Amino acid sequence: MKMRKAISAVLAGVLALSALPISAMSAGAEGAYAPGDVDMDGVITGHDAAVVSRYLHVDNTLLNADQLALADVNGDGVVDQADADWIHENEEVELGACDISVPNPTSLFYQLV
Ligand SMILES: [Ca+2]
Ligand SMILES: [Ca+2]
Structure with a gap:
């Protein structure tokens, strides 16, 4: 049970991190150039x-x-x-x-x- 919680916590973190650059890119393209x-x-x-x-x-x-x-x-x-x-x-x-x-x-x- 503990292992499952730890895995899902890690997965949630990975998902949050992998979503970051995409939103940063789409928000910044027009203002950056x-x-x-x-x-x-x-x-x-x-x-x-x-x-x-x-x-x-x-x-x-x-x-x-x-x-x-x-x-x-x-x-x-x-x-x-x-x-x-x-x-x-x-x-x-x-x-x-x-x-x-x-x-x-x-x-x-x-x-x-
Ligand atoms: Ca034009
Ligand atoms: Ca150019």
Whole structure:
């Protein structure tokens, strides 16, 4: 009997801990990244504009709900070319100007494509 209680207490603790990161992530995604930082790397770059363009013209399943919220920079409820243009005009690091001593495979992929 005691063993059962101990096991269920441990299981309850494990469940509580495993639920934490999920709720923290879903609550923090929008606040943690600047509008336009669609790839969520902490900086608005040409890659963010490229991701939105790719979403608009190639693959409309590319972005998840958090990314769609970040991509809608003018807040009109839809992600369209106006948002991509704004991101492109406001990028902090231009495409191709990234520090290649710290290679980011995703950025490199989009620069090569
Ligand atoms: Ca970014
Ligand atoms: Ca928009």
